Amino acid sequence: MTILIAILSRLAKAALTLLAIAVLNFCLLHAAPGDPAVVLAGEAGAADEQMIAQLRERFGLDQPLYVQLGKYIAGIVQLDLGYSFRQSAPVIDLIAERLPATLLLTLTAFVISLTCGIALGVAAAARVGKVSDSLLTTLALLFYATPLYWLALMAVLVFSVWLGWLPGFGYETVGSDFSGFARAIDILKHLILPALTLGLFFMAVYMRMTRASMLEVSTADFVKTAKAKGLSGPVIRRRHILRNAILPVVTLAGLQAGQLVGGAVLTETVFAWPGIGRLMFESLAARDYNTILGVFLVSAAMVILFNIVTDIVYRIVDPRIGARA
Amino acid sequence: MKHLKATTFLIAAALAAPLAAQEAGGRLDIVVQPEPPSLMLGLVQNGPTQLVAGDIYEGLLRYGTDLQPQPLLAKSWEISDDGLTYTFTLNEGVKWHDGEDFTAEDVVFSADVFLRETHARLRASLAYVESITAPDDTTVVFQLKEPFGPFISVFETGTMPIVPKHIYEGTDFANNEMNATPIGTGPFKFEAWEKGSYIHLVKNEDYYVDGLPYLDEVYYRVIPDAAARAVAFETGEVDVLPGGSVENWDVPRLTEMDNVCSTGSGWEFFAPHAWMWLNNREGPTSDVRFRQAVMYAMDRDFQRDVVWNGFGNVATGPVSSKTNFYSDDVTIYDHNPEKAEELLAEMGYDGEEVRLLPLPYGETWQRWAEAIRQNLSEVGINVSIDSTDVAGWNEKTSQWDYDMAFTYLYQYGDPALGVSRNYTADRIQKGSPWNNVEGYDNPELDEKWFAAATMISPEERQAAYNEIQQEIVDDVPVAWLLELEFPTIYRCDIKDLVTTGIGVNDGPRNAWIEQ
Numbered sequence: 001m002t003i004l005i006a007i008l009s010r011l012a013k014a015a016l017t018l019l020a021i022a023v024l025n026f027c028l029l030h031a032a033p034g035d036p037a038v039v040l041a042g043e044a045g046a047a048d049e050q051m052i053a054q055l056r057e058r059f060g061l062d063q064p065l066y067v068q069l070g071k072y073i074a075g076i077v078q079l080d081l082g083y084s085f086r087q088s089a090p091v092i093d094l095i096a097e098r099l100p101a102t103l104l105l106t107l108t109a110f111v112i113s114l115t116c117g118i119a120l121g122v123a124a125a126a127r128v129g130k131v132s133d134s135l136l137t138t139l140a141l142l143f144y145a146t147p148l149y150w151l152a153l154m155a156v157l158v159f160s161v162w163l164g165w166l167p168g169f170g171y172e173t174v175g176s177d178f179s180g181f182a183r184a185i186d187i188l189k190h191l192i193l194p195a196l197t198l199g200l201f202f203m204a205v206y207m208r209m210t211r212a213s214m215l216e217v218s219t220a221d222f223v224k225t226a227k228a229k230g231l232s233g234p235v236i237r238r239r240h241i242l243r244n245a246i247l248p249v250v251t252l253a254g255l256q257a258g259q260l261v262g263g264a265v266l267t268e269t270v271f272a273w274p275g276i277g278r279l280m281f282e283s284l285a286a287r288d289y290n291t292i293l294g295v296f297l298v299s300a301a302m303v304i305l306f307n308i309v310t311d312i313v314y315r316i317v318d319p320r321i322g323a324r325a
Numbered sequence: 326m327k328h329l330k331a332t333t334f335l336i337a338a339a340l341a342a343p344l345a346a347q348e349a350g351g352r353l354d355i356v357v358q359p360e361p362p363s364l365m366l367g368l369v370q371n372g373p374t375q376l377v378a379g380d381i382y383e384g385l386l387r388y389g390t391d392l393q394p395q396p397l398l399a400k401s402w403e404i405s406d407d408g409l410t411y412t413f414t415l416n417e418g419v420k421w422h423d424g425e426d427f428t429a430e431d432v433v434f435s436a437d438v439f440l441r442e443t444h445a446r447l448r449a450s451l452a453y454v455e456s457i458t459a460p461d462d463t464t465v466v467f468q469l470k471e472p473f474g475p476f477i478s479v480f481e482t483g484t485m486p487i488v489p490k491h492i493y494e495g496t497d498f499a500n501n502e503m504n505a506t507p508i509g510t511g512p513f514k515f516e517a518w519e520k521g522s523y524i525h526l527v528k529n530e531d532y533y534v535d536g537l538p539y540l541d542e543v544y545y546r547v548i549p550d551a552a553a554r555a556v557a558f559e560t561g562e563v564d565v566l567p568g569g570s571v572e573n574w575d576v577p578r579l580t581e582m583d584n585v586c587s588t589g590s591g592w593e594f595f596a597p598h599a600w601m602w603l604n605n606r607e608g609p610t611s612d613v614r615f616r617q618a619v620m621y622a623m624d625r626d627f628q629r630d631v632v633w634n635g636f637g638n639v640a641t642g643p644v645s646s647k648t649n650f651y652s653d654d655v656t657i658y659d660h661n662p663e664k665a666e667e668l669l670a671e672m673g674y675d676g677e678e679v680r681l682l683p684l685p686y687g688e689t690w691q692r693w694a695e696a697i698r699q700n701l702s703e704v705g706i707n708v709s710i711d712s713t714d715v716a717g718w719n720e721k722t723s724q725w726d727y728d729m730a731f732t733y734l735y736q737y738g739d740p741a742l743g744v745s746r747n748y749t750a751d752r753i754q755k756g757s758p759w760n761n762v763e764g765y766d767n768p769e770l771d772e773k774w775f776a777a778a779t780m781i782s783p784e785e786r787q788a789a790y791n792e793i794q795q796e797i798v799d800d801v802p803v804a805w806l807l808e809l810e811f812p813t814i815y816r817c818d819i820k821d822l823v824t825t826g827i828g829v830n831d832g833p834r835n836a837w838i839e840q
Contacts (some may be wrong), residue, residue, distance in 0.1 A: 034716025040362070041445070042719040042758050043371030051445040058499055084361045087520075088504055097520055141560055156556055168560060169553050174523050174544055175352065272548040272557075274521025282359065282549075287716045 003315070007308065016303045021300045022076055025293055026069055035061060036086060036287045072290075076297065082290035090120075091294035094279060102275035104187075105267070106260040108195040113202035114253055120203070121249075122242060126233075128215060136207070152197045152270040159193060163170055169272035191301055194271040198264050202256055205250055210248025213245035214246045220244070246317060248255040254310030258303035349539045351838040353819065355565040355829065356554050357524070357545040364515065364524070365504040366486040367435070367493075368443050375483040376567060377524055377545050379830035381422075382509035384430065384482040385413055385465075388826040388838040390593045390737045392649060394477055395825070398427075398487060398510060399465075399524065408472035416464040419533045421489050422514045425651040426618065429459035430644035434490035436467075443498060450479045450742065472781045475649075475739030481594065482831060484737065512538040512834040522547055526833075527656060539837035551687065555579060564819060567829045568592060568811025573689050574633040579814055586817040589636065589810045591828020596645035596743075597809040599733035600700040601681075601697075605802060607765040609679055609706075610728050614672040616801035620658035621665035622704040623697060629807055632693045645746050648736045650777075650790040655798040665704040680711040682730035685718050690731060693806075722758040733809055736760065738826070740790055746819075748802060749774050765802035 020217075037055035056062045060071070075082055081091040124136040160168030167190050172178070178186050208214055217223065218241050224237045265277035283291035314321045361373035366382045385399040394402070399413040419427040437457045440447050458466050469476065479485055487510065492503050493830040496762060507515050510533075513526035524545040528538055546563050548554045555575040557563045559582070568591070571579065580587045603610040603619065610616060625639045644651045683694035691712075698708040708729075713721060722730050736743030746752050749771045751762040777789035813829055815822055818839040822832045 032716070033713070034718075038719045038758070039716050040369075040371075042715075042723075043362075043369075048445045048448065048760075049754060049756060050448070088363055088500070094520070101521075153484070153552060156553065160572065161556055161559060164560070168556050168562075169548060170546075170562075171522055175525065175542070181741070269549045270553055272522070272550070272553055274519065274547075278521060278549060284717055286350040288364070313692055 003312075007312075010308050010311070014301075014308070017304060018297065018301055019073070022073060022293065022297055023069065025296045026072060026289075028251075029287075029289055029292060030065060030068075032287070034287050036289060039060060039286050040086060055085075072293070081294040081297065083293045084283075084288055086286055087291070088290040090289050094291060095276065095294055095298060098274060098276045098279050099261070101263075101273060102268075102277065103260065104191065104273060105194055105198065105273055106264060108191060109199035109202070110253075110256060110260060112195060112199040112248075113206055113256075116199075117203040117206025118210050118246075118249060121207040122214060122237065124207065124211045125214035125218070126237060128211075137211070140204040140207045143200040144208070148197065149200060149266045149270055152194070152267060153202065155193050155197055156270070166190075166231075168193070170268070171272075171274050186222070194267050194273055195272075198267045205252065207247055209252060212244065213248055214241055217241045218244045243317065249315065250310060250313055250317060254306050257309070258306040259299070261299050261302040336809060347536075347539055347820070348839040348840055349514065349536075349837070350541055351539075352542045352544065353540055353565060353833060353836065353838075354544045354546055354563040355833075356548060356557070356563050356567060356570045358548065358554065358570050360521065360547045360549075361524075362502060362732060364507045365488075366483065366507070366509075367439055367488045368499060368504065369484055370444065370446070375827075375830050377484050377526075378507065378509075379488070379511075379827070380513040380526055380543060380833050381511045381515055382482055382486040382488070383511045384485045384487060385415075386477075386480040386482045386507055387831060388478070388481055388594050388738065390590055390824075390826050392478070392593060392647075394480070395480070397480075398432075399480070403452075403476075404477065407813055408474075409469045411467040411469070411476065413465045413467075414629050415465065416533050417463055419510050420531050421491075421510055422508045422529060423489075423492075425489065425491050425645070427487075427489075427510050428462040429461075429465045431490045432465045433493045434494060435458045435459050435487045436485060439488050439493055439498060440485060443651065444485075446737075447479065447485055448482075449746070450476065461821055472779050473741070474778055474780055474783075474786050475741045478738040478742060479657060481737075481827065483827070489839070494511065495609050513540075513543055516542075538834050540833055543833050548584040551575075558814065562818050565822065565829065566814040568813050571814070572687065575631075576634060576636075576812060580812075584817045587812045587814045588823050589812050590824070591813055591823035591832070592811060593647045594738050594826030595735040596647040596738075597733050597811070598640060598643075598645045599731070599806040599809050600640070601806065602727070602730045602732060602763040603730050603801070603803055604725065605766070606725065608728050609672075609674055609677055612672050613800060614668045615674060616804065617658075618665040618668040618672075618674075618704065619701065619706070620801055621661040621668070622706065623658075623700045623804070623806075624660040625806060626660070628693060628696050632689060632696055633807065633809075636810040637807040638810070640808050642794045642805060643803075644740050644790065645736050645808045648744070649739050649820065650787050652787075652791040652794045654791060655795050660706050669705060674705070676705065676707050677709045678709055679728040681708050682713070682718065682727045684731040685713060694731065719758050722762055723756050725762065725764065726756065729804070730762075732758070732762075740793075741774075745774040748757050748797060763803050765800070767797075767800065770796060 036045055036059055040055055041052050060068060084091050084094055087094060120136055124133045127133045156168040161164045170190055172187050172190055175188060223236060223240055225238050265281050268275040268277040280295040357376055359373060361377055363369045364374060364378045364714050366374060367376035383398050385397060386394045387397045398415055399412045400416045403412045415429060421427055451792060453469050453471060455468045455470045460466060487507050492508060512529050512530050512532050513804055516525040516527045518524045526543045526605055528541050548557055551572050555571045558566050558579055579585060587617055603616050605611055629637050629639060638646065641653050642655050681694055681698060684690040694710050698710060701708050721727050728790060747761055748765055749761060750766045753764055754760055773789060773793050777786055780786045780789060813823055820837050820839055822836045824835055
């Protein structure tokens with residue numbers, strides 16, 4: 001019951017936060033120089049006053065800013081994210097179109113980074129000070145420090161251009177007529193490089209964090225007690241150390257999960273992955289206000305949602321947190 | 326001797342080649358960058374839209390690399406001696422992609438109703454038109470109020486795309502649902518658009534020219550990263566890189582590969598011309614001596630050779646050498662730093678800072694700005710680079726918030742269509758980045774521009790434009806840089822891809838793949 005009330009009050013606060021974010025985003029965006037009518041007219045390579053005026057009227061930009069803001073907020077309260085005049089489609093459709101590709105990429109990267117990161121962290125902590133530990137930590141440091149786009153380009157160069165093992169970009173083979181299982185395999189092949197590139201950074205973060213946290217907890221008194229009881233090393237590590245050491249990792253995973261929907265602009269760009277990150281970036285360049293605001297709002301909602309989920313996971317992992325709250 | 330024989334044989338083989346029949350079938354993968362916002366060419370005319378929609382929609386005419394008109398939807402045309410009546414005879418048996426008949430009424434609707442409302446560039450030319458009528462189903466007559474020299478050049482697909490009357494008449498053009506599935510008369514039909522990935526066009530089996538097109542399908546591939554586009558070509562994912570799809574320094578690497586050809590042709594109609602707007606209203610750039618000094622300070626051969634990897638030509642003035650009525654009988658600004666310094670000393674330039682706005686179109690343009698800053702600082706001009714993104718660039722140039730700003734514009738075959746708009750005082754209008762942004766105001770020359778546009782005889786027009794070019798080059802309203810060249814890179818077994826002055830935009834119509 002207390003959990004339910006806690007969640008409800010969190011949701012109410014979340015709705016207010018979202019509204020504030022929407023207003024803030026709107027103001028920031030309109031403060032940036034340039035507007036979509038001039039960009040669209042500019043791309044045509046010719047424009048006269050009539051054209052700019054027509055476009056502004058169509059986009060609703062001829063109205064005072066506060067009226068535009070009011071209309072926008074009234075829209076999102078009714079779950080209407082507005083219309084992209086540039087792409088001639090409702091924003092919600094544009095986002096829905098890109099969502100599956102983005103979720104496939106970010107979720108895969110998330111799962112890879114979390115499982116491998118924790119496993120390697122535990123392994124490194126168990127072998128602390130040995131050569132294999134140094135090797136793992138060095139590798140993690142490398143992945144942590146390498147810029148993502150460079151790693152992505154190198155991965156394409158090696159695995160796609162030189163070795164020819166994997167496709168270098170795209171979501172699937174264009175015009176292949178694959179269906180069912182063959183299509184799934186095809187998509188999987190295209191997924192490997194971007195998912196690994198995106199996952200490596202967070203894997204390194206999780207690994208370092210797990211390792212450090214494990215080492216810290218392993219000196220605690222209750223671990224000594226467990227050893228004194230005669231429990232085996234693996235059992236102590238799994239039941240006693242890991243369970244207590246995992247909380248910071250959960251916090252960070254919650255943060256990463258919040259970004260799942262926001263997409264990964266760099267990875268999606270280098271690998272031509274048709275996801276939300278690119279939609280946002282391209283809309284930003286074109287000042288397609290409604291689309292950018294829509295992506296921002298959906299991402300913000302996800303961050304808030306996953307914060308709540310993280311809190312619930314805390315309570316499951318460590319029941320003492322629920323009792324205190 | 327042996328060598329000679331082999332050569333003879335090769336020449337014979339080359340001569341025999343055109344006799345081999347074009348082979349039907351196959352698929353082309355062409356890069357499109359950036360992804361077009363829409364394929365409805367009547368509403369949107371940016372570069373990517375013209376590239377893809379040029380296969381779907383058609384104009385009345387197409388233009389060769391020599392800019393001479395060729396038949397497209399119109400099979401023949403006649404211009405009256407007084408230059409006021411243009412009569413087009415249309416091809417028979419032309420059908421829209423949805424099966425409806427194409428008639429002269431569609432042309433009248435497109436030019437007189439649809440495009441008058443939506444197409445800013447065409448609207449300027451249509452101001453000369455008194456009436457557009459369709460005496461019968463295959464005849465269209467354009468009656469002009471006064472002669473307009475370049476009028477025969479406005480029937481290109483991107484300039485006057487013919488749109489279906491039966492779909493658009495009486496609707497809200499911009500919000501018509503059919504905009505998502507464009508219907509044209511062209512050699513390829515719209516099939517699918519996977520946003521962020523590709524646009525798929527398929528052969529129009531009912532195309533009105535027998536045997537065309539040869540290709541079964543065309544995929545336009547959206548690949549946002551320039552390096553990835555080069556890789557896509559290297560790995561064989563795409564067959565054609567239209568001009569400007571990869572960074573210049575990647576071009577030599579790609580063209581050195583086996584079975585890879587490239588051509589600078591296919592841009593003659595556009596003749597992209599690059600210059601820096603020099604703000605004529607205020608600051609040092611308002612002094613003609615300063616502007617001349619900028620011209621003398623720049624080493625444009627170096628810029629062409631290093632920044633553009635040797636592609637392009639140094640511009641002599643406002644008109645590109647590829648455009649009709651070009652003249653090179655003008656003051657030539659060679660690289661002459663001493664002369665630049667003299668001019669600066671004469672005007673008493675005090676080292677006031679000038680802001681240079683690069684074009685945010687990628688690395689090449691950024692490097693070009695740096696090269697020019699170096700050239701200018703060598704003669705003592707104090708330049709700061711003021712970088713921004715595309716939307717910011719549009720805003721700053723159209724609001725005249727700059728001292729020097731890069732740009733390049735298409736010329737559309739005729740000075741009256743694509744050149745005078747940047748220099749006559751009636752085109753000084755805030756809010757658009759494509760008119761007389763520099764604020765050059767020379768009423769005497771304006772008269773000459775207007776007169777040259779309405780002359781009928783090409784000889785008279787040439788004489789008038791020679792005079793204009795000679796005068797304006799001395800005034801340096803803008804700092805002309807290069808006639809840009811964007812090489813198209815493609816596999817050599819693709820034949821007849823670039824045969825017109827708009828290149829790949831209508832290339833797939835005649836292209837075929839040698840097996």
